[in-house]
Amino acid sequence: MFDDSTTIKIVLALGAVGFWALFLFGFGPRRRRPDLSFSGSDKWSTENFGVWWMARALVILVIAVAGVGFAFGGKGSSQGSQVLFIFSGVMAFGAYLRGKSSCELPARFEGERHEATETGSLMRKSDLSSAWTFFYKFVLPALWIPGFGSGTVTLWLDALHGRNDALPSSAMKFVFLGVWIVGSALILWSCAGLKRVRADEQQLFVSNYLREICIPFSAVRDVKQNRWLNIRPITIYFGDVTEFGDRATFMPKRRIAVRFWRVDPVVDELKQLAGLLPDL
Structure with a gap:
């Protein structure tokens, strides 16, 4: 058929x-x-x-x-x-x-996890990061970088022709090359390091999709958000170096926000849980 x-x-x-x-x-x-x-x-x-x-x-x-x-x-x-x-x-x-993914607690925080478990204070885990995190972290770089790169290489090899079989100009080649380099660098800088972040009232659960570690809020030193990137990434800074370094960046859930220049509420809530702000 x-x-x-x-x-x-x-x-x-x-x-x-x-x-x-x-x-x-x-x-x-x-x-x-x-x-x-x-x-x-x-x-x-x-x-x-x-x-x-x-x-x-x-x-x-x-x-x-x-x-x-x-x-x-x-x-x-x-x-x-x-x-x-x-x-x-x-x-x-x-x-x-x-x-x-399952949670692994760094050795330096093991005592705090044990204390939280014994007091029965472990709560339901709440997703702080967006469901689109995996797409931006893995799929977007895997599609855009080689896809746009292959088009750029094809352009430089004169495999593409315009009207009347005209070859692309040198200016166009350099424009495509520049866009590919800058775009790839921006995607890798803003997306490749994203983490999946969850939390309960005692600690954070940070994952790179292969392993997950637990970090108590007492280890958090600051929380900041970049409001000018489309994904509005939030970075959590730690006092000690963890398996993922001294910080974790995640993409928050997309929100309906008229005043886009203001930080998301989750920033202040994380600071409050970490004792960096008074109770709201």
């Missing part, structure tokens, strides 16, 4: 749909609701509304339509279906890693 190329594309499309179903409804969190222990930080988070789950369901439909489009849109290469399949697999695998 189908030729071999179309069959391969259909299989890849179905695989992509399956990966996204696992990512959104299997490995991912069952539901999101306002954070009870961080009263202000999540109140206006767009990741808490019911429409968020409807959007997730629509993603499945979009992936299915895209897969069908790649399969029946024309003869030839199956690269579109392959990219869709690989991207979907990476997202599902990332969600799986997030669910498998």
Whole structure:
């Protein structure tokens, strides 16, 4: 009924749909609701509304339509279906890693963890970082840097031609090269070091998606936010060096904020828990 190329594309499309179903409804969190222990930080988070789950369901439909489009849109290469399949697999695998991470407490903080456990003060863990952290940390660099780089290399090799078979100018080549270098550096600087951060009333749970460590709030020395980057990263500074260094940067949940120049409420709440601010 189908030729071999179309069959391969259909299989890849179905695989992509399956990966996204696992990512959104299997490995991912069952539901999101306002954070009870961080009263202000999540109140206006767009990741808490019911429409968020409807959007997730629509993603499945979009992936299915895209897969069908790649399969029946024309003869030839199956690269579109392959990219869709690989991207979907990476997202599902990332969600799986997030669910498998377990907390390891640095030795210097072991006594504080033991005391918190004995007093029964360990509370429900609350996600402080955005659900988009994995995408910005792994997927965006993996797609943009080699993708834009390959286009730049192709341009420099004169493999692209304009109208009347004209070659790209030297100015265009240098513009593309500059954008690739600056863009790659910016993505790596702002996204590659992002951590997944959770918290209860006693400590932070910081993860790089391969391992997770626990850091008590007593080790926090400062909390700052960069309000001028799109992801509005928040950096937590520690008094001692941990397995992840003397700081941890995370991407907070996206919020509805009219006064975008102000820091997110979670910054002050973290400072309060660390004893850097008086009780709110």
